Structures are given as structure tokens and as C-alpha cells.
Amino acid sequence: MKSIAVLPQGSVSHEALLYLFGGEPVKVVHHKLISDVFLSTANGTTDYSVIPIENTIEGSVSLHIDWLINEVNLPMQTEWIFPSIQNLISNPLEFTDSEGNKDFTAMVKILSHPVAMAQCGQYIREHAPWAELESAGSTSEAVEIVKSNPGKGWAAIGTALGAATHGLEIVDRQITDHNNNYTRFVLVGPQKLELARVSSGDKTSILVTLPEDFPGALHQVLAAFAWRRLNLSRIESRPTKKKLGTYYFYIDVVEPIESILLPGAIEEIKALGCQVRILGSYPTYTYEEEKAEVQ
Numbered sequence: 001m002k003s004i005a006v007l008p009q010g011s012v013s014h015e016a017l018l019y020l021f022g023g024e025p026v027k028v029v030h031h032k033l034i035s036d037v038f039l040s041t042a043n044g045t046t047d048y049s050v051i052p053i054e055n056t057i058e059g060s061v062s063l064h065i066d067w068l069i070n071e072v073n074l075p076m077q078t079e080w081i082f083p084s085i086q087n088l089i090s091n092p093l094e095f096t097d098s099e100g101n102k103d104f105t106a107m108v109k110i111l112s113h114p115v116a117m118a119q120c121g122q123y124i125r126e127h128a129p130w131a132e133l134e135s136a137g138s139t140s141e142a143v144e145i146v147k148s149n150p151g152k153g154w155a156a157i158g159t160a161l162g163a164a165t166h167g168l169e170i171v172d173r174q175i176t177d178h179n180n181n182y183t184r185f186v187l188v189g190p191q192k193l194e195l196a197r198v199s200s201g202d203k204t205s206i207l208v209t210l211p212e213d214f215p216g217a218l219h220q221v222l223a224a225f226a227w228r229r230l231n232l233s234r235i236e237s238r239p240t241k242k243k244l245g246t247y248y249f250y251i252d253v254v255e256p257i258e259s260i261l262l263p264g265a266i267e268e269i270k271a272l273g274c275q276v277r278i279l280g281s282y283p284t285y286t287y288e289e290e291k292a293e294v295q
């Protein structure tokens with residue numbers, strides 16, 4: 001049975017994992033911090049790790065992309081999209097007045113994962129702008145901390161599964177600034193992954209380092225894809241962390257690595273003096289509500 005490292009029970013990542021595998025039996029190994037999720041597969045304890053890499057509202061999860069680039073050498077084996085539905089969660093009746101109405105005046109602190117917190121900025125500004133905001137390793141860890149601190153005016157932003165896991169109350173449902181809030185997840189690990197569900201296509205993620213002092217280098221890199229009509233779905237620069245002003249370009253190509261034209265494009269980019277690292281070539285799955293078993 002495949003073993004999969006993921007953030008704690010009831011995190012968005014955990015919901016996304018349950019969705020991806022549907023009924024397939026897998027051994028789920030929870031870790032409090034994303035660094036430990038990465039390391040568990042990097043050191044061979046688990047077969048795969050679930051990594052959130054991009055969100056509709058917050059954009060790239062830079063920390064996780066940097067880990068993929070700099071800290072571990074774990075190929076991406078699958079990508080899928082899953083909705084991040086965030087809720088305001090508290091100990092039962094903590095924010096209900098004697099007449100049964102919601103009353104947030106005693107809300108002194110809101111805890112969540114910083115990405116989830118950022119997805120709900122508008123809600124916080126409208127409902128409890130006075131509350132102190134505190135980061136947790138995951139939305140589910142935030143719920144767990146709130147559970148251990150009843151009566152203090154603390155609330156968490158997290159999933160319905162997180163609230164159910166810890167037996168807490170959902171004070172307000174679906175509080176993200178936009179309803180169309182989706183997260184792109186990747187499963188990373190050394191082995192290819194076969195899934196029962198039908199994919200919506202393939203992608204290849206590559207990392208390109210430009211040679212120094214080469215005018216128009218990025219233009220020429222992009223031209224290698226353009227004249228072959230290879231579709232790019234994302235391009236993003238990340239600092240190399242070695243010298244100020246030097247960057248990696250993270251590029252997603254909507255083709256599998258074994259397609260006819262992609263290897264030629266990569267060779268052309270290398271011939272320009274660029275370094276190319278393949279981060280993975282993998283099937284991608286779009287979210288289909290009727291297949292979701294959670295929420």
C-alpha cells in the first residue's frame with residue numbers, strides 16, 4: 001500500500017488527498033509542518049508527499065516551491081486542483097450571545113495557516129478587525145490549538161473536516177474573499193503513480209537558469225517553446241538565493257516530456273547556455289464535484 005505524507009488530519013491538504021485517491025486504500029502519515037512532510041518522502045519513510053503549490057487568491061506558495069527547488073530532489077508525479085473552503089471555527093457557543101446571536105466582540109485572536117488567513121482578509125477586516133492574527137503550521141493545527149484553549153476568545157480558520165475532527169463549531173461557513181478559491185496540489189516522490197481516475201492531460205515542469213550577462217536570454221528561451229507551438233501554463237521567477245538579482249525560471253509546459261517537440265525545445269535552451277532541470281512530467285486532474293467525498 002502506498003504511504004503518503006500530508007499535513008494533519010482535517011487540513012485542506014488532507015481533504016485534497018482523500019479526494020485524489022477516492023476509495024483507494026493508502027497509508028496516510030500526518031506531519032505538523034510542511035518541512036516534515038517533504039522530509040518524510042525525501043528520507044524514504046513515505047512514498048509520496050502532498051504539497052500545495054498555488055492558490056487562486058494567494059498565488060504561488062513560494063516557500064513550498066523553494067523547497068522543491070532547493071531542499072529536496074523529489075519529482076512531481078501528479079497535479080490536481082481542489083477547492084479550499086475555509087470556515088470560522090470556535091469552541092461551542094464561544095461567540096454566541098445570550099439571545100443566540102453571533103457576537104464577535106470577545107474575539108481576541110484568530111489562528112490559521114498564513115495562506116488560509118490571507119484568503120479571508122476581507123472577512124476578518126469586516127468582522128473582527130481588532131483580533132490578533134496568529135500563524136499555525138496548518139489550518140487543522142489552528143483548530144486544535146483553539147480547542148485546547150476554550151473561553152479565551154480564540155477562533156480558527158479551517159476546514160469543515162478540521163472542525164469535525166476536533167469536535168468544534170463552525171461559526172461562519174465559506175468565508176474566503178472569493179468563492180472560487182482553489183488550490184493546486186502536487187504529489188512528489190521518487191516513483192511514478194498510477195491512479196484509477198482519468199486525467200485531463202499531462203504537464204512537464206522545468207527549471208531554467210539563464211547564463212549571466214546574456215541579453216535577451218529569456219526571450220530566446222520562450223522562443224524555443226513558441227515556434228514549436230508548445231503551450232505554457234505558467235512561468236515564474238524565483239531567486240537562486242546565491243546572488244542578488246539571479247533567478248530560476250519555473251516553467252510549466254502543457255505536454256508530457258516524451259512528446260515529440262518538447263525534448264528538442266529543452267536541447268535548444270541548453271544550447272543557449274542555460275541549465276535545465278526537469279522537476280517532473282505528470283498527469284493533471286481537474287476537480288469534479290461529484291467525485292468529492294468530503295465537504
Ligand SMILES: O=C(O)C(=O)C[C@]1(C(=O)O)C=C[C@@H](O)C=C1
Binds near residue numbers: 007011115138183
Ligand atoms: O493548512 C492547511 O490546511 C493546508 O493544507 C495548507 C494550505 C497551504 O499551504 O497553502 C493548503 C491549502 C489552503 O488553501 C491553505 C493552506
